[in-house]
Amino acid sequence: MKGVITGLFYLFLFHPAYSQEQWKNIYRESAWAERDQWQRAGELIQLLKIKEGSVVADIGCHEGYMTTKLSPIAGKTGKIFAVDIDQSKLNLLKKHLEDRKINNVTLIKGEEDNPKLSSNTFDAILILDAYHEMDDHDEILHHIKVALKVGGRLLLCEPISATRRNLSRAEQELKHELGINFAIEDLKQAGFEISYQKDPFADRTKVKGDTMWVIVAVKKG
Numbered sequence: 541m542k543g544v545i546t547g548l549f550y551l552f553l554f555h556p557a558y559s560q561e562q563w564k565n566i567y568r569e570s571a572w573a574e575r576d577q578w579q580r581a582g583e584l585i586q587l588l589k590i591k592e593g594s595v596v597a598d599i600g601c602h603e604g605y606m607t608t609k610l611s612p613i614a615g616k617t618g619k620i621f622a623v624d625i626d627q628s629k630l631n632l633l634k635k636h637l638e639d640r641k642i643n644n645v646t647l648i649k650g651e652e653d654n655p656k657l658s659s660n661t662f663d664a665i666l667i668l669d670a671y672h673e674m675d676d677h678d679e680i681l682h683h684i685k686v687a688l689k690v691g692g693r694l695l696l697c698e699p700i701s702a703t704r705r706n707l708s709r710a711e712q713e714l715k716h717e718l719g720i721n722f723a724i725e726d727l728k729q730a731g732f733e734i735s736y737q738k739d740p741f742a743d744r745t746k747v748k749g750d751t752m753w754v755i756v757a758v759k760k761g
Contacts, residue, residue, distance in 0.1 A: 600670025732757035
């Protein structure tokens, strides 16, 4: 009987539905400490080149993994705008901010094609593992470019697995991934200048079976 129970446990453990649920949990606050082991968040923040007083947007913020890390860098004179189209995520983030007594963050419920950011305001904008979900990426990039100050930086960081690099964009996005080549093409078409790119950047093969690339694009005058 013990062997049967053990076998059922392992069947459950490696069942696709269980794996999918574990994948979803990497965005939850309960998984942030584990995420710190592979996300390389500190390096992402360095690439944004923000400091005390900076105004920064975290688009696709989920429950605020990066928002809470950006907040102390911007400090009392800076401001973080956390954007998501899912109000339930923003509600959870609000609680996380209250628990941590963070008061330099503004929550914004964006639209699928518009993050609703003020014009010529932002020193840096981050989109982490969310750009592949944006069907109207040209419109999103237009709004971001308008929102950035001249010299402002946009950082994209997205996953792609080795077996899907040669698939079409539509096929990659169905798997919640995106190759760096598609993002570079989007950014150049939108008029951004690519200042930094690295592929691969973060290794999450043990978590999701893929790696993440990073791009920094600059708004020129």
